[in-house]
Amino acid sequence: MRGRIVATGSAVPSRILRNADLERMISTSDEWIAERTGIRERRVVPQGMASSDLGTEAARAALNTAGWDALDLDLILVATCTPDMPLPSTACFVQRNLKASRAMAFDVSAACSGFLYGLSVANLYVGSGACRRVLLVGAEAMSTITDWTDRATCILFGDGAGAVLIEPTSDDRGILSTHLHSDGAWWDLVCVPGGGSRMPPSDKMLAERQHFVKMKGNETFKVAVKTLEATAREALLANGMDITDVDLFIPHQANLRILNAVMERLGLDKERAVINMEKYGNTSAASIPLALDEAVRAGRVKPGTRILMAAFGSGLTWASAVVKW
Numbered sequence: 001m002r003g004r005i006v007a008t009g010s011a012v013p014s015r016i017l018r019n020a021d022l023e024r025m026i027s028t029s030d031e032w033i034a035e036r037t038g039i040r041e042r043r044v045v046p047q048g049m050a051s052s053d054l055g056t057e058a059a060r061a062a063l064n065t066a067g068w069d070a071l072d073l074d075l076i077l078v079a080t081c082t083p084d085m086p087l088p089s090t091a092c093f094v095q096r097n098l099k100a101s102r103a104m105a106f107d108v109s110a111a112c113s114g115f116l117y118g119l120s121v122a123n124l125y126v127g128s129g130a131c132r133r134v135l136l137v138g139a140e141a142m143s144t145i146t147d148w149t150d151r152a153t154c155i156l157f158g159d160g161a162g163a164v165l166i167e168p169t170s171d172d173r174g175i176l177s178t179h180l181h182s183d184g185a186w187w188d189l190v191c192v193p194g195g196g197s198r199m200p201p202s203d204k205m206l207a208e209r210q211h212f213v214k215m216k217g218n219e220t221f222k223v224a225v226k227t228l229e230a231t232a233r234e235a236l237l238a239n240g241m242d243i244t245d246v247d248l249f250i251p252h253q254a255n256l257r258i259l260n261a262v263m264e265r266l267g268l269d270k271e272r273a274v275i276n277m278e279k280y281g282n283t284s285a286a287s288i289p290l291a292l293d294e295a296v297r298a299g300r301v302k303p304g305t306r307i308l309m310a311a312f313g314s315g316l317t318w319a320s321a322v323v324k325w
C-alpha cells in the first residue's frame with residue numbers, strides 16, 4: 001500500500017504587495033527584483049491572521065473537492081516554519097477549526113522542504129495501514145518573520161497555504177517515492193536566531209531584530225542548485241525514470257534563476273515546470289502544494305501524470321518526491 005493524493009486546495013491572503021510597493025519601502029527596484037529572483041508580487045497577511053487561518057481555508061477547499069467530511073480524517077499534518085504559536089502546534093489549530101475531532105495532529109518542521117517531509121510522513125502512515133485519511137497542509141505567514149528593512153531578504157517571501165488529502169491505494173499510482181536529506185552543519189545559511197530557547201525574547205533581541213529571517217543569499221543559492229539537482233536525479237534513479245518521463249516538475253519556488261539552473265542541468269524543458277513565484281514569491285512550505293493546486297485547477301494534472309517535486313530550505317534540508325496521479 002502507498003498513499004495517493006485525492007484532492008488539493010489552496011488559499012492566499014487578498015492583500016498584494018507588488019515590487020513597486022517595495023520600491024517605496026527600501027532601496028530597490030522592480031527591475032532588480034524581477035531579474036534577480038523572478039518575483040513580481042507576493043501576498044501578505046493582515047495583522048492577526050496566522051498560518052492556521054490560511055491552512056484551514058486551503059484544507060476546506062480540498063475537503064470540498066474530495067467530498068470528505070472533516071470527521072473522516074485520521075491524521076492532520078501541518079508543515080510550517082511560521083507556526084501560530086510556539087505551542088500548541090498549528091496542526092491542532094487546523095484540527096480545531098475543521099472540527100476534525102477524530103484526527104491526531106502535529107506539525108512538521110523542515111522549513112521550505114516541509115511539504116515533502118510531510119508527504120513522506122503521510123505516505124508512511126497510510127502505507128503501514130495506521131491511517132486511512134490524511135490531511136497534509138503547507139501553510140506560512142512568512143511576512144511575520146520578514147525584516148522589512150532588509151532588502152536582501154524582504155523581497156523574497158510571501159504568505160499562503162496549500163493542502164492535499166491522501167488515502168491508501170494498492171494500484172500503480174500514488175506517491176511512488178520520497179527522498180529526504182538534512183545537514184545541520186549549514187544551519188546558519190537561513191535561520192531565525194531569536195525567539196527560541198537559544199535566544200529567548202528580550203528587549204535586546206528585539207532591538208537587534210534577531211526574530212527575523214537572516215540569510216546568506218549567495219551561498220544558499222549555490223547549495224540550492226546542487227542539492228535540488230542531486231535529489232531530483234536520485235528520485236529519477238529510484239523509479240527507473242529518465243528526465244523525459246517527467247510530465248510535470250513542481251519545485252519549491254525560491255528563485256527563478258535557481259530553477260533555471262537546475263532545469264538546465266537536468267535537461268528538463270521549461271514547459272514542463274509549474275512556476276508561479278512571480279505571483280507569490282517564496283512561500284516556504286506552502287510553495288509546492290500551492291503550485292500543485294494551481295496546476296490541478298489549470299487542467300495540467302490528469303490520471304497517469306508523472307510529477308517530480310523537489311525542495312530545499314533552512315536546516316539545511318532538501319527533498320524530492322515522485323507522484324503518479
Ligand code: UT7
Nearest residue numbers: 027028029032036112151152155217218220221254255313
Ligand atoms: O527558501 C529559502 C532559501 N533562500 C533562497 O533560495 C535564496 C537564495 N538566494 C537568492 O535568491 C539570491 O542570493 C538573492 C536574490 C537573495 C540575492 O541575489 P544575488 O544575485 O545573490 O545578489 P547579492 O546578494 O550577491 O547582491 C548583489 C548586489 C549587492 O550590491 P553590491 O554589493 O554588488 O553593490 C547587494 O547589495 O545587489 C544588492 N542587492 C540589492 N539591490 C537592489 C541585494 N538586494 C537588493 C535589492 N535591491 N533588493
